[in-house]
């Protein structure tokens with residue numbers, strides 16, 4: 386089924402786009418201090434609650450008119466039609482002619498969604514039930530290895546979406562993980578990753594989860610083959626593979642070619658993009674760590690945010706608002722990046738996870754109709770947990786020459802209450818957003834008796850925008866909501882930019898060239914690359930021995 390596309394007016398010719406440009410020139414010099422002085426209700430006007438998440442976006446350089454124009458831009462971009470098309474299962478991934486249905490991965494069992502003649506929700510729940518049964522067996526010790534010992538170590542081998550989501554979720558939900566299970570993740574083809582992850586493990590107690598949508602990814606297959614050799618070296622019998630390897634994939638043929646019984650394979654579908662797959666079978670390591678009930682709670686969180694995104698009017702729609710604000714800074718203010726700053730140690734891998742989600746999705750320069758864009762697209766996402774970032778790169782955000790919109794994320798309750806720690810953490814979270822927005826002007830610095838020659842150095846101009854996202858506690862459900870919030874934020878941005886957020890052709894060329902270079906590194910064949918690449922290969926050939 387192909388998607389009926391509303392005829393698209395080029396983005397820069399939309400009336401709202403032109404109006405936003407003009408409006409920006411009227412307010413770009415207004416300071417956030419003035420906005421707050423003029424409007425006592427600004428904080429409540431520009432904040433909203435949705436599904437247990439609270440967003441204060443009042444410290445953005447916006448007025449009500451800005452938001453009205455951004456909502457008009459969303460309407461003129463047919464955003465609601467595009468949302469509905471995704472939820473219906475239309476083939477909105479145009480360049481691969483596929484549905485984009487990660488939202489079906491978290492629909493309740495009672496739901497039904499028939500796409501291309503198949504009820505995908507029934508299929509999703511069949512796999513979830515199979516995963517739950519397996520996870521319970523591993524957690525209880527009923528699943529044993531080749532020598533009869535219970536599994537103590539679980540090593541997920543995957544890369545990109547088959548790694549970043551599972552690692553992030555494991556770290557985020559460690560507090561509800563079964564602590565006598567040791568989870569490790571191997572992604573890099575650098576042999577160091579595998580060696581360090583397995584050096585202290587006993588193969589008889591180790592289960593490898595080979596996670597790969599295609600089951601052809603070079604890095605993952607190289608690591609999986611090393612895992613197989615490592616296992617055989619310790620256990621000495623091919624039959625051991627059956628109880629120490631399971632696969633998460635859409636490619637049953639390649640799985641069985643590798644030697645994994647397809648009874649030990651957990652499947653998913655081509656309509657699940659790699660970076661949108663952590664709540665599919667790819668989440669098996671997460672489910673083993675936190676248990677099926679917590680996993681289902683996470684899925685319920687995803688689903689609640691999906692429903693909010695699908696049904697809330699744009700004015701009260703959290704992912705839409707966040708997506709539009711990113712457009713505002715990226716396209717109108719020329720901001721290149723967005724900083725993700727979680728004030729929770731458990732979210733330490735969240736910025737890395739978001740990098741793939743946002744940049745593999747929206748790092749495109751061709752529109753869905755095949756035109757070269759003449760505006761900026763995907764922002765660069767980066768970040769680190771607070772307060773560590775404060776002692777590292779925040780200097781540049783506060784006083785550098787670049788405008789960097791920040792997403793602060795915090796929780797009202799600590800999962801590890803300890804003395805004053807949480808109050809200090811949250812005080813820092815709120816203080817950073819306050820300092821960025823309101824700064825400290827030179828006259829205020831001078832009034833404190835600072836020597837004249839240092840006043841400029843100690844001045845903070847402020848007017849630096851941020852969002853503040855808060856929730857009560859980092860539970861599995863809240864994590865699901867948070868991830869879905871960003872997935873739909875990315876969707877909103879891609880819809881406005883008129884790009885296909887669900888393909889990733891940009892990763893292909895490097896893969897093809899690497900496959901050509903691998904044999905060249907091993908032999909003495911004539912090289913036909915450019916001068917630089919030839920010289921690098923020669924250098925490696927002569928020094929590797």
Ligand code: F6P
Pocket residue numbers: 544545546547596597598599600601602605659660745889892
């Ligand atoms: O980096 C390209 C990519 O295709 C990602 O989109 C994907 O998450 C990753 O490689 C891993 O792919 P696979 O799960 O097929 O091994």
